[in-house]
Structure formats: C-alpha cells, structure tokens
Amino acid sequence: MFVVGLTGGIGSGKSTxxxxxxxxxxxxxxxxxxxREVVAPGTPALVEIAKHFGSEILMSDGGLDRGAxxxxxxxxxxxxxxxxxxLHPLIRKWLIQKISSSRTAYCLLVSPLLLETGQAELVxxxxxVDVSIDTQIARTLARDGGEERTVRxxxxxxxxxxxxxxxxxxxxxxxxxLEPLRQQVEKLHQGYLAIARAKRKQ
Numbered sequence: 405m406f407v408v409g410l411t412g413g414i415g416s417g418k419s420t421x422x423x424x425x426x427x428x429x430x431x432x433x434x435x436x437x438x439x440r441e442v443v444a445p446g447t448p449a450l451v452e453i454a455k456h457f458g459s460e461i462l463m464s465d466g467g468l469d470r471g472a473x474x475x476x477x478x479x480x481x482x483x484x485x486x487x488x489x490x491l492h493p494l495i496r497k498w499l500i501q502k503i504s505s506s507r508t509a510y511c512l513l514v515s516p517l518l519l520e521t522g523q524a525e526l527v528x529x530x531x532x533v534d535v536s537i538d539t540q541i542a543r544t545l546a547r548d549g550g551e552e553r554t555v556r557x558x559x560x561x562x563x564x565x566x567x568x569x570x571x572x573x574x575x576x577x578x579x580x581x582l583e584p585l586r587q588q589v590e591k592l593h594q595g596y597l598a599i600a601r602a603k604r605k606q
Contacts (some may be wrong), residue, residue, distance in 0.1 A: 406510040406600040407433075407503055407526060411518035412533030413562050414555070415544035417578040417585075421533050422514045424589040431506040433499055435515035435523065442494040443468045449494055456486065492521050499526060510600040519563050519571055529599075531592065532572035535579055537565065 410425075412418045426432050443450045445466040453473070454462055461472045477484040503511060503526065512531075515523050524530060535543075537559060544555045569575065574595075576588050 405503060405506055406596065406603050407528050408510060408512050408596055409518045409524055409527030409530045410512050410514045410533065411516060411530065411568065412535075412578075413537075413540050413565065413568070414516065414558050415540035415542075415547070416533045416535050417543070418514060418516065418533050420582075421576055421578070421585070421589060422512060424586055425512050425593065428589070428593050429508060430593070431508040431511040433502040433506065433511055433513045435495060435499060435513070435517065438495045438498040438502075439491065442491060442498060449490060452490060453487070457483075488521075495521075496523065496526070499523065510596050516562070519568060524571070528603075529573045529596075530571050531574045531576065532568050533576045533578050534565070534569060534572075535577075539579060 422432055461469050463469045513527055518524050541555050
C-alpha cells in the first residue's frame with residue numbers, strides 16, 4: 405500500500421485538503437480519530453488515565469474530558485510525557501490496522517503530529533499544507549474562538565514551519581481560494597496514482 409502522510413500546523417487547512425482527497429475516492433486514515441478511539445469509554449487506556457490523573461478528568465458519561473486533561477498536562481512536561489508514552493503506541497497500532505485495510509489505490513494518513521510522533525515512518529511520502537503563522541492564528545481564532553496567546557502557544561508547541569517544510573516531499577500552498585487549492589490537490593492526486601501503480605508493478 406502506497407501511503408501519503410498529510411500534515412500541517414493548526415489552522416493550516418489540513419481538513420479541507422483531506423476532504424478534497426476523499427472526494428477523489430482516496431481512503432483517509434485520521435490520527436485525530438485514532439486519538440479519540442483509543443481513549444473511548446471502556447478502553448484500557450482510559451482506565452489507566454483515570455487511575456493516574458484521578459476521576460476529575462472524566463465527564464459525567466464516563467468519557468474523557470479533554471479540556472480538563474489539557475489543563476493538567478499543558479504546564480507539566482513529565483505528565484505530558486507519561487500520557488504520550490501510553491497513547492502513541494496505541495495510536496500507531498490503530499493507524500497501521502486502518503492502513504492495512506485500505507482498498508483504494510493509495511491512502512492518506514492525516515496527522516497534525518506526523519513528524520513529532522514518529523508516524524512519518526508509516527508513510528512513503530510527506531505532503532505538507534503550508535500557510536503563514538499569521539494565517540494559522542487568524543483561521544484558528546475564527547474557527548475556535550479563544551485567546552490569541554493560547555493559539556500562539558499551540559503553534560509554538562508544534563514543530564516549526566521551516567522544519568516541517570524541510571521534511572516535505574510535496575507542499576500545498578493554502579493561502580489561496582478553494583478552486584486553485586482543488587487544482588493543486590487534483591494534480592498531486594494524479595501523481596500519487598501514477599506512483600501507486602508503478603509500486604504495484606514492482
């Protein structure tokens with residue numbers, strides 16, 4: 405299976421780009437969904453998290469209160485590390501299972517932390533959705549609300565823009581209207597289909 409890793413910073417438009425690939429009948433494997441699934445109510449991971457952090461990080465329905473957990477780990481590097489050590493292997497296993505069950509010519513692994521978590525090892529090619537930091541902040545505030553300093557802190561916690569671009573095999577410039585964006589996606593899609601076909605013949 406030929407796998408393209410799609411990544412980009414917060415507010416870069418990864419979801420929009422991913423939806424355009426999905427419209428071209430490409431299977432999406434979404435790391436954000438994986439991160440939710442592995443801590444769904446009743447999972448061993450959620451039991452471990454509640455044991456470690458206490459029941460105050462659970463909602464009344466037994467689900468994980470992500471906001472409460474974020475508050476706990478945001479300023480505590482040790483606790484953040486503990487959580488990552490627990491979750492990253494589970495997320496990786498989930499992603500591998502989904503990739504192996506994909507039936508399209510190639511699949512897209514969509515992950516905001518593709519480069520930070522070692523998930524890049526699961527892909528053959530890295531596609532970065534790129535926008536300026538000012539655009540990231542403006543779009544995130546428009547979408548989620550909140551405070552600019554919080555968004556800036558999230559941007560700062562992710563891998564830097566220049567580092568992300570260094571790892572890119574392909575780059576989508578998302579500082580443009582939807583139609584030129586769609587054309588970029590179409591062009592890349594045709595290229596990926598050709599690579600996937602060539603790979604199958606090997």
